[in-house]
């Protein structure tokens with residue numbers, strides 16, 4: 001049996017499968033009115049779309065409203081890491097190379113590092129980057145596949161077997177494991193991608209090791225490129241992108257997932273793998289890849305990038321589930337919290353513009369800007385909105401990565417390489433505060449029935 005057929009159902013099972021499928025659809029269907037009747041907080045949101053309060057955190061603050069004359073009004077988004085506005089952090093890193101490392105220090109330890117503390121932290125991270133030859137050969141290079149989020153998840157989960165003390169959930173042990181993950185994930189992701197290209201596309205396998213003189217952002221570019229070269233602006237933009245993706249409160253899907261599984265007492269590798277699983281989803285971090293695919297589709301069907309009528313019609317068809325992936329979503333648009341703007345998108349957009357000028361991609365940039373505006377209008381027209389809709393961090397990130405020559409398979413893994421800092425900070429916060437096991441309630445809306453012996457059951 002081949003690898004592919006192993007997971008398929010044989011033709012002879014078609015009829016039985018169809019029958020089981022029908023049963024499954026009927027059995028799983030719940031009367032939608034019941035959600036209103038029991039006031040179920042679907043998606044852990046109240047009737048106005050506001051998140052249900054499930055935790056407290058000091059790690060970051062996501063703001064999207066302001067008070068005007070005592071009234072809550074939508075506002076431009078603001079993001080604070082440990083009390084510091086991300087906009088100011090990015091401005092502070094302007095002529096420095098280790099913005100992501102500094103942000104990681106801030107998220108994990110709660111204060112901005114002094115120069116000496118930063119140097120020492122960077123040294124620690126660099127000392128932990130190395131992977132053993134055996135791990136590289138037996139784990140990273142094995143069972144390669146196109147989806148690099150699954151590959152990353154598999155590798156992280158297998159690190160458990162390489163840890164002499166994997167299960168101890170204490171602050172020192174979880175901190176040690178977190179630092180290892182922060183340091184090792186860039187190399188795992190890049191080499192996993194190179195192995196996939198080698199085995200599936202016959203590319204020459206070039207393994208470039210991390211350079212101890214470089215930052216995490218510089219190393220990602222250096223390891224990915226056959227000649228190891230990059231410009232200062234390219235490294236700067238990637239460092240900024242890593243900072244912007246590093247953390248987003250306790251309620252985002254992948255971080256909340258981490259809180260949920262951490263609260264059961266599971267190990268760091270399992271908790272991180274669970275977060276990666278969540279981040280992969282196209283409604284969360286996987287949206288950066290979907291945006292890229294969506295733009296390829298838009299370019300194919302609307303070759304005149306300036307024809308707003310055709311673009312609008314196409315976006316409306318997307319919302320009507322007629323084109324692209326027929327999900328009814330325009331990726332990179334909308335956010336569970338932000339209203340008028342996502343501050344990360346505003347910053348990334350500025351860098352996308354600068355890079356597009358350096359790379360001669362102004363026409364593409366113009367298309368992104370136009371779609372951002374038209375998509376907002378189309379969604380507002382077609383959907384019932386609780387609040388204004390804006391582009392989110394995923395809208396320009398894929399475009400930025402494409403200009404950096406980063407392959408699309410690595411778009412969401414780069415998000416994970418960055419968000420591991422936030423996940424680690426939240427896991428540590430959960431452990432330090434000795435949280436209760438997270439266990440929300442589900443109302444049973446089925447019927448209790450009398451047991452029927454096997455021979456007495458009828459179709």
Ligand SMILES: CC(=O)SCCNC(=O)CCNC(=O)[C@H](O)C(C)(C)COP(=O)(O)OP(=O)(O)OC[C@H]1O[C@@H](n2cnc3c(N)ncnc32)[C@H](O)[C@@H]1OP(=O)(O)O
Pocket residue numbers: 049282283284285287319328329330331332333334335336337379383384385386387392393394
């Ligand atoms: C890093 C991140 O995770 S950022 C988010 C990345 N995800 C995406 O870009 C995927 C596209 N966007 C979405 O799916 C959503 O906007 C989410 C998942 C981000 C937020 O979802 P919600 O909090 O449920 O959004 P919200 O409550 O504002 O939605 C209101 C309505 O607008 C619709 N809507 C929101 N965003 C979109 C969109 N991008 N395309 C189409 N419709 C949308 C919702 O389906 C909902 O309509 P309905 O009431 O008819 O079902």
Ligand SMILES: O=C([O-])CC(=O)C(=O)O
Pocket residue numbers: 247248251252253336337392393
């Ligand atoms: O906060 C959210 O729901 C999603 C998000 O933007 C993130 O995790 O960065």
